[in-house]
Amino acid sequence: MNPLKSLKDNKQTLSYLYLFLSILGAILPMMANFDFAMEYGNSFDIKNFISLANANPAAQSISRDLLVGASAVFIWIVNESRKLKIKNMWVVYLGTFLIAFAFSAPFFLFLRERRIIEIEK
Numbered sequence: 124m125n126p127l128k129s130l131k132d133n134k135q136t137l138s139y140l141y142l143f144l145s146i147l148g149a150i151l152p153m154m155a156n157f158d159f160a161m162e163y164g165n166s167f168d169i170k171n172f173i174s175l176a177n178a179n180p181a182a183q184s185i186s187r188d189l190l191v192g193a194s195a196v197f198i199w200i201v202n203e204s205r206k207l208k209i210k211n212m213w214v215v216y217l218g219t220f221l222i223a224f225a226f227s228a229p230f231f232l233f234l235r236e237r238r239i240i241e242i243e244k
Contacts (some may be wrong), residue, residue, distance in 0.1 A: 134243075138236035141229045148225030149218075200231045208238045209238045 159175075161168050174184045197219060204212045213233060218227040 134236050134240050138233050138240070141233035145226050145228075145230035145233060147227055148227075149222050152223035152225050166221060189224065193228075194220075196228055197224075200228070203235065204231070207235065207238050208243070209234050 147149065159172060163171055163175075167231075175182070177183050200215060203209075204215070209231075214236070215227045215231045218230060
């Protein structure tokens with residue numbers, strides 16, 4: 124039995140997997156951001172954050188990869204949400220910039236799966 128096919132066939136389970144990933148996607152980056160704030164001053168200095176995110180070739184690679192990949196996925200999210208008329212998209216849009224893309228992308232997939240379940244009923 125293929126577990127990925129099983130997930131695809133069970134949209135309910137898949138939606139909750141996306142929800143779990145969105146929770147992790149909120150918690151893990153926020154923990155790193157709090158560590159950053161504690162180590163580099165009691166506030167979130169965006170200039171220093173961006174500087175450190177580009178401090179070496181490895182950091183530059185992952186920063187640029189995230190920028191391009193997240194931009195493309197965000198455009199798809201906007202278009203897909205309009206096509207499917209998904210509600211509560213403000214959470215995804217704000218979450219992308221205030222929490223983390225690691226939160227908003229899986230949360231959108233959760234909302235999308237729930238909408239598909241609703242449409243198929």
